[in-house]
Amino acid sequence: MPKAVAGPEIERLIQLLARMPGLGPRSARRAALQLIKKRETMLAPLAEAMRVACERIMVCSTCGNVDTTEPCTICRDPTRDPSTLVVVEDVSDLWALERSGAVTARYHVLGGVLSALDGVRPEDLNLDSLVSRAADPAMREIILALNATVDGQTTAHYVTESLKGHGLKVTRLAHGVPVGGELDYLDEGTLTAAIRSRTPF
Template sequence: MAQAIAGPEIERLIQLLARLPGLGPRSARRAALHLINRREQLLSPLADAMRVAAERIVVCESCGNIDTSDPCTICRDMGRDRSILVVVEGVSDLWALERAGAVRAGYHVLGGVLSPLDGVRPEHLALDGLVARAALPETRELILALNATVDGQTTAHYVTDLVAHLPVRVTKLAHGVPVGGELDYLDEGTLTAAMRQRTAV
């Protein structure tokens, strides 16, 4: 077992940073040292921002996005095309599409994808809310913007079957999204092209 190199407070900071995506123990130590060396400019403001975020962040009951208000900023935006609903796996995918500016529509976050191996079943996803929103008279199209993985495509087929009885057009992302690719890692140009070239399911 590695010997502690600092007090328990600093070790805890390093351990928590190491849990973040893309940060291993070595990167976490560097990040912690950087924060500590810049306490006034970084560490204190970051601690305050994280405290406020922990207190105020909520999940939008309509779409599943995270924000500091419910309904979220996107759901309150009256300039969006309410006839289109973009279905995504997670909030990171929603944010990726928003960064790309590929579409100004509504969203629905499923909270995952069907995965028998991981024990993720239909009841674990926000499918009831999706069907209810797809059944609204204003909804004309569902864009299935799910990752091009086996689980993502399985979920897309399941959603298509769920809404087959509704008068809603179902499309999916087209060229530009590689098989096995995840939306959050794609560049804005690729996402925009995929959104524009969506195809019927």
């Protein structure tokens, strides 16, 4: 921690900003100064937006999404396909899929993936609620949209096991060449998967 050179209020702001992902001690200092300089246009609105977010945002008890309503906007949307659930690791993955516009169903946020290294066990994830949602007679398919990492795939297997006996179709995202991607830069695993899952042209 470098020597404190500004007043305690400014130092506290810098310290808190430095804990944000993407900002270090130096960039937090720069950000704080910028905020202070643009008090009316940046600091005041941001303080207010944070206060509002702090007061109103809650975690949806159905799917684990964050929103200002309970259940969340997606869970309440009557146009969403009730026969499918998309299982994601985190809210950021839900946001990414929503931006793609490819999902017409609802989600289930696990809140993490199983990890022996990080000590994440099945009871740390929102698995029980997933199993009870899957028990809904209207449910037909569970799409596992988990990251293609070792922990993500381990979790996918565990979730599949937990859902056995419900007579559901459990699917996962396709592996392959990213759109716009160059073969030369892709790893062998991705290329092998892309060849194996080739589609008629």
